[in-house]
Every structure is written in structure tokens, then in C-alpha cells.
Amino acid sequence: MCLSIPSKILEIDEFNNALVETLGVKRKVSLDLVPEACEIGDFVLIHVGVAMEKIDKDFAKESIKTYQEIVSKMQNGEISADEGDLGLNEFHR
Amino acid sequence: MNFIDEFRDKNTILAFNELIKKELKAPINIMEICGGHTHSIMKYALPSILPKGINFVHGPGCPVCVMPRKRIDMAIKLAAMPNTIFCTLGDLLRVPGSKFSLLELRAKGCDVRALYSPLEVLKIAEQNQDKNIIFFAIGFETTTPMTALLLEKVINLGLENVFFHINHITVPAPIHAIMNDENVKIDAFLGPSHVSVITGWGIYEDIARLYKTPIAVSGFEPVDIMQSVLNIVRQKNEGKFEVFNQYQRAVSKEGNLKAQELVKCYFDECDFEFRGLGEIKKSGLRLKDEFARYNAELKFDCEVESKNESKACICGQILRGVAKPYDCKVFGKACTPKTPIGSCMVSGEGACAAYYKYSKVNE
Numbered sequence: 002m003c004l005s006i007p008s009k010i011l012e013i014d015e016f017n018n019a020l021v022e023t024l025g026v027k028r029k030v031s032l033d034l035v036p037e038a039c040e041i042g043d044f045v046l047i048h049v050g051v052a053m054e055k056i057d058k059d060f061a062k063e064s065i066k067t068y069q070e071i072v073s074k075m076q077n078g079e080i081s082a083d084e085g086d087l088g089l090n091e092f093h094r
Numbered sequence: 095m096n097f098i099d100e101f102r103d104k105n106t107i108l109a110f111n112e113l114i115k116k117e118l119k120a121p122i123n124i125m126e127i128c129g130g131h132t133h134s135i136m137k138y139a140l141p142s143i144l145p146k147g148i149n150f151v152h153g154p155g156c157p158v159c160v161m162p163r164k165r166i167d168m169a170i171k172l173a174a175m176p177n178t179i180f181c182t183l184g185d186l187l188r189v190p191g192s193k194f195s196l197l198e199l200r201a202k203g204c205d206v207r208a209l210y211s212p213l214e215v216l217k218i219a220e221q222n223q224d225k226n227i228i229f230f231a232i233g234f235e236t237t238t239p240m241t242a243l244l245l246e247k248v249i250n251l252g253l254e255n256v257f258f259h260i261n262h263i264t265v266p267a268p269i270h271a272i273m274n275d276e277n278v279k280i281d282a283f284l285g286p287s288h289v290s291v292i293t294g295w296g297i298y299e300d301i302a303r304l305y306k307t308p309i310a311v312s313g314f315e316p317v318d319i320m321q322s323v324l325n326i327v328r329q330k331n332e333g334k335f336e337v338f339n340q341y342q343r344a345v346s347k348e349g350n351l352k353a354q355e356l357v358k359c360y361f362d363e364c365d366f367e368f369r370g371l372g373e374i375k376k377s378g379l380r381l382k383d384e385f386a387r388y389n390a391e392l393k394f395d396c397e398v399e400s401k402n403e404s405k406a407c408i409c410g411q412i413l414r415g416v417a418k419p420y421d422c423k424v425f426g427k428a429c430t431p432k433t434p435i436g437s438c439m440v441s442g443e444g445a446c447a448a449y450y451k452y453s454k455v456n457e
Contacts, residue, residue, distance in 0.1 A: 007097040061343040062370020068106040
């Protein structure tokens with residue numbers, strides 16, 4: 002019930018419902034609970050047929066960039082675990 | 095970029111594992127509160143790559159698993175009424191009641207429906223105005239706003255044939271109950287993903303402080319979980335016990351205020367009996383008095399006599415984190431997903447179902 006993954010908004014109708022795509026599967030969901038306005042191309046988290054939050058793309062991209070840096074540094078033997086927080090201890094939003 | 099593959103990247107998982115291995119100084123028992131995390135942990139076989147000192151303890155965060163038999167019997171009694179369409183979510187249909195399950199009741203000819211979304215009730219009610227539509231609402235904070243949204247739409251549309259049986263529960267109360275059990279040894283928590291989307295990560299600050307347990311609010315993907323485990327290791331090493339919001343891409347401190355307002359509008363706190371944990375103060379929600387006309391518990395006779403749980407099943411201990419599925423004598427033998435004895439095997443989010451599905455016991 003809980004395992005929702007980001008779904009991309011393809012269309013929004015006049016009743017605040019969106020057609021979303023999740024890993025190739027398309028379905029209609031309600032946008033009534035998303036606090037901020039949604040646009041086509043946004044990614045949302047869906048739970049039981051209702052979108053509950055937009056994915057913050059900037060935060061997601063930032064995380065992914067940090068991961069890629071860590072992987073490449075570790076593969077090149079440039080860092081060890083003792084070298085501080087590696088940008089991973091960003092606490093709050 | 096689909097924000098999924100990047101969080102399942104094998105090299106990133108292994109890089110985090112290297113850091114965890116190097117930095118772990120003492121064993122840590124980490125309770126993952128949410129059944130979704132249990133499934134990810136097992137699906138990606140994280141215990142097999144993580145160092146032995148990282149021990150995952152499965153928590154009570156599966157709404158079907160913690161539903162006491164009495165509530166299942168109530169559901170069956172309601173669904174068996176004439177002129178009724180009974181609707182609910184998820185795996186509840188398969189949970190054994192004292193005599194049989196909702197699924198078996200459906201086989202006897204009753205109109206029992208498992209919905210993808212609570213909002214489907216609207217169409218069902220409009221198409222069946224001569225019948226009572228009962229929505230048996232289950233779930234933690236993630237699902238409660240959707241029930242509130244449905245009720246708001248039912249009121250706005252003037253539908254008079256929809257009734258709600260509310261079984262919504264909250265995360266912090268059972269966590270306090272578990273931490274006050276002296277048999278439980280939990281050093282840290284993986285905080286739920288989607289509950290936190292709604293509530294915000296701020297609700298865990300008291301728990302972290304009170305029990306001196308680091309809490310990492312984590313996404314569901316394996317990279318999310320590995321990053322959260324690393325943060326917990328680092329907090330333990332530094333003697334910290336804070337809330338770390340690993341799931342920044344979806345969770346804020348305040349959460350989804352729109353959803354919270356909707357819940358406050360229709361629900362009050364109440365006590366609720368959790369399977370395996372007993373009655374917990376202020377752990378559930380009930381419809382406010384002004385919406386009594388929609389309350390199935392007041393409208394219909396819900397009195398039931400329930401049998402005790404099976405003696406062979408240790409779901410209660412599993413939900414408290416004092417036993418693992420492998421400790422149960424009937425796990426994988428008499429109790430399988432096809433022939434479930436306990437709710438932890440029935441629900442797709444249950445710890446037993448996760449162990450059965452992703453481990454070698456069924457091969």
C-alpha cells in the first residue's frame with residue numbers, strides 16, 4: 002500500500018485530476034492534496050490514487066550528484082571513510 | 095532522469111556499504127517502522143551486504159498487520175448486511191477473522207470490494223443509490239487525508255448512502271509503547287517515508303530526544319536506506335540523537351499542511367487497540383461528533399464476539415520487534431502467503447510476507 006514511486010504528470014484536467022505515468026503505466030489521480038500548484042512534467046508521489054506531494058527535483062538532483070561524486074572518488078581510491086561527511090550530513094530542509 | 099533508477103544504483107549502494115563497514119564501531123539495532131522499508135530491505139538483500147553489526151528490527155508500521163481480530167470481525171459483520179456494498183483497501187480482504195475472511199465472505203455472495211483509491215467510493219455510491227456503501231478506512235497518517243478528502247466530497251456531493259468505519263492510526267503512539275517495553279532493545283529508527291511526507295519530520299524530535307535514538311527519515315529506495323544507515327552509524331559514533339531528513343526530496347519539517355488541515359477538520363484523537371501491542375492511548379482517530387451521521391459504528395450494529403489469535407502465530411512479538419519471522423514455528427510451513435495464519439503473512443507489507451517472498455524459505 003505504501004510503496005509509491007515518483008510519477009510524471011502528463012495531463013491535468015479542469016477537475017484537478019492528473020494523468021500520470023509510473024514506470025510506463027498511466028493512470029488518473031487526484032491533485033487535491035498537493036499543497037502547491039502542479040504543472041505538466043512535474044513528478045509527484047501517489048498514495049491510494051491521490052497525489053500527496055511534488056518531488057523536489059533540485060533536492061533530488063543534488064543528492065544524485067553527491068552520490069555520483071562519492072562513487073567516482075571511491076572507485077579512484079581518492080577518499081576513505083575517515084574524510085569527513087562527504088556532503089552527506091546535510092540535515093534539514 | 096526518473097528519480098527511481100538513480101536511487102537503486104548498485105555502485106552507490108556498495109559505496110555506502112564501504113563507508114558503513116569502515117565507520118561502524120558497535121552493533122546497532124535499527125527499527126524500520128514502516129512495512130515499506132521492510133520490503134525494500136529484504137528485496138535488495140541489504141542485510142546480506144551490510145556488516146553483521148547492523149541489525150534491522152521490524153516495526154509495527156503495517157496497518158493491516160496491527161489490525162486486531164475484533165475489527166476484522168466488525169468488517170465481516172458489516173459486509174454481511176443485506177443491501178450493502180463493502181469497500182476497503184489493500185490486503186484486508188485476506189486477513190482471517192474469527193470464522194473466515196472478507197474474501198471468503200465475498201465467495202458466499204456478499205458485495206465486498208478492494209479499491210485502488212478511496213475516491214472510487216464516489217462512483218460506486220452514485221451508481222448504487224439504493225444501497226449502503228460502507229468504506230472501511232485503514233492506514234496510518236499517509237492514508238487518513240485521503241479518507242478525509244473522500245468524506246469532504248461525499249458531503250459536498252450530498253451523497254446520503256456512504257458510511258465510514260474508521261480504523262486510522264498514528265505512528266508516534268505505538269513507537270512510545272514499544273520503547274516502554276523492557277524486552278525491546280532499539281538503538282535507532284528508520285523513520286517512515288510517506289507518513290513523514292504528510293506529517294513532516296518534526297513529529298519525531300521528541301522520540302529521538304526522549305529515548306536518545308537517532309532517527310533517519312528515509313526514502314524507500316535502497317540508496318536512501320543505505321544513506322540513512324550511514325547517518326545513524328555516524329550519529330551513534332558522535333553520541334548524537336537527532337532527526338536526519340534523508341528524504342529531502344519529498345519531506346519537509348512541517349509536512350503537508352493542506353492534508354493535515356483536512357484531517358483536523360474531520361477527525362479527533364482516540365485510543366486504539368493494536369494487535370500485539372494492546373490498547374494504546376491517543377493512537378487512533380475517530381470521526382468528529384458532528385459527522386456522526388456518516389459513522390458506520392453508530393449507524394449499524396458492530397458488536398462482535400471474537401476468538402483469540404492462533405497460539406502458534408507470533409505476529410504480536412514480531413510487531414513489537416522482539417522476534418523475527420524465522421523465530422515462528424509455523425513460518426513458511428503452515429503459514430504462507432497462500433495459507434496465512436497471521437496478519438504479518440497476509441499483508442504485502444508484513445514482515446513475514448517480506449521474508450517469505452525474498453528469502454529462500456519458499457524454494
